[in-house]
Amino acid sequence: MLAVARCVVHRDLLLALRRRSDVATALLFFVIVASLFPLGIGAEPNLLRAIAPGVIWVAALLSSMLSLGRLFAADHADGTLEQMLLGAAPLGVVVVAKGLAHWLVSGLPLVAIAPLIALQYDLAPGLYGVLALSLLLGTPVLSLIGAIGAALTLGLRGGGVLLALLVLPLYVPVLILGAGSVEMAAAGLAPDGQLLLLGALLVVAAAFAPWAIAAALRISME
Amino acid sequence: MLEAAELECERGARTLFRGVSLAVKAGDLLRVAGANGSGKTSLLRILCGLATPSAGEVRWKGQPIAGMKEEYARELVYIGHAPAVKDDLTPSENLAITCRLAGRPASAEALRAALAQLGVPELPVRKLSQGQRRRAALARLWVSDAPLWLLDEPYSALDADGMEALNGRIGSHAAAGGAVVYTTHQEVGIRSTQVVDLGAGA
Numbered sequence: 001m002l003a004v005a006r007c008v009v010h011r012d013l014l015l016a017l018r019r020r021s022d023v024a025t026a027l028l029f030f031v032i033v034a035s036l037f038p039l040g041i042g043a044e045p046n047l048l049r050a051i052a053p054g055v056i057w058v059a060a061l062l063s064s065m066l067s068l069g070r071l072f073a074a075d076h077a078d079g080t081l082e083q084m085l086l087g088a089a090p091l092g093v094v095v096v097a098k099g100l101a102h103w104l105v106s107g108l109p110l111v112a113i114a115p116l117i118a119l120q121y122d123l124a125p126g127l128y129g130v131l132a133l134s135l136l137l138g139t140p141v142l143s144l145i146g147a148i149g150a151a152l153t154l155g156l157r158g159g160g161v162l163l164a165l166l167v168l169p170l171y172v173p174v175l176i177l178g179a180g181s182v183e184m185a186a187a188g189l190a191p192d193g194q195l196l197l198l199g200a201l202l203v204v205a206a207a208f209a210p211w212a213i214a215a216a217l218r219i220s221m222e
Numbered sequence: 223m224l225e226a227a228e229l230e231c232e233r234g235a236r237t238l239f240r241g242v243s244l245a246v247k248a249g250d251l252l253r254v255a256g257a258n259g260s261g262k263t264s265l266l267r268i269l270c271g272l273a274t275p276s277a278g279e280v281r282w283k284g285q286p287i288a289g290m291k292e293e294y295a296r297e298l299v300y301i302g303h304a305p306a307v308k309d310d311l312t313p314s315e316n317l318a319i320t321c322r323l324a325g326r327p328a329s330a331e332a333l334r335a336a337l338a339q340l341g342v343p344e345l346p347v348r349k350l351s352q353g354q355r356r357r358a359a360l361a362r363l364w365v366s367d368a369p370l371w372l373l374d375e376p377y378s379a380l381d382a383d384g385m386e387a388l389n390g391r392i393g394s395h396a397a398a399g400g401a402v403v404y405t406t407h408q409e410v411g412i413r414s415t416q417v418v419d420l421g422a423g424a
Contacts, residue, residue, distance in 0.1 A: 082304070088295060088296045
């Protein structure tokens with residue numbers, strides 16, 4: 001079972017490596033969206049500092065959405081998804097592996113880049129740690145919840161827009177907690193509460209999302 | 223080994239087929255015949271457990287497959303209409319991954335031998351022709367020891383050499399006590415022990 005999971009993660013990372021442009025697109029999207037706000041609003045340091053956590057988190061949300069469409073669609077089109085459904089390992093294990101690979105190429109780079117973006121907003125350097133930690137806890141939840149939506153909208157016409165409508169409302173708690181933790185820290189309070197809740201969300205999502213994703217895939221593949 | 227009783231398949235409002243029963247024993251070669259749109263692919267998808275029939279059930283060694291899931295999946299090789307090879311990987315990478323997913327990992331030498339036998343070059347699949355892609359997908363049969371093969375149009379895009387090689391492999395699988403269920407439109411020069419005809423289609 002673990003061998004199958006490792007194989008799927010390895011496969012998806014290898015595919016991402018061979019199609020680097022796909023990964024770069026989502027990352028550049030994040031950088032550009034987050035950079036548009038200072039340009040549009042103007043260089044008012046206090047205002048920028050105040051909106052930084054929210055804007056960076058919204059940009060992360062949108063960028064994670066962007067790469068979701070491909071999560072199952074490519075495997076669906078060339079028939080490899082059928083082989084995964086007929087695999088020797090439970091489908092839940094396979095989708096966790098796919099979700100992990102998706103996070104490694106779309107979520108983890110955001111965590112690394114976010115402090116650089118925060119620089120544009122003149123966010124206090126002491127807050128970089130909280131921002132990165134909140135993204136580290138939050139982005140895997142985005143991948144897991146997004147995968148449920150991607151599985152449900154698989155093979156539908158106009159699935160991309162439907163996916164956004166379906167998944168973005170579900171991202172709201174992650175957004176509130178993620179941006180909230182940085183705002184708390186900026187106000188000089190301890191962000192522990194928000195971060196712990198984000199951690200709890202991650203645990204709940206990791207426990208239940210795989211079954212939901214597997215069930216949704218089976219329905220979509222009928 | 224494989225039995226199906228009174229299968230019925232509906233696609234939307236129309237019924238594709240109804241009352242299809244079959245029994246496949248070790249060594250059997252069952253050909254599913256029928257016109258375009260008669261439900262050959264749907265029948266194969268039901269037999270491998272990807273789709274559920276609207277009526278009837280499929281049993282593997284006497285047990286309904288609905289309750290077996292991975293246990294049944296491990297016993298079969300399903301090669302569908304789409305070849306299930308990734309464009310960005312090489313044939314040997316594809317084959318290694320498919321075998322690993324199926325829970326029957328094969329050694330690198332076995333994979334290379336199977337692909338060499340079919341004459342598949344070691345290039346990214348994107349650069350291969352349709353026939354070579356089909357061969358890359360079929361190479362799985364040369365490294366698999368699963369007893370049941372379900373092959374959807376395995377001969378499509380193959381040349382005479384390829385068809386002959388596939389016939390040989392199917393024959394040796396059946397001789398070793400395996401069972402094959404396949405669909406085809408062409409005359410492929412292999413004698414099937416049974417035929418299920420789905421008729422003219424809906």
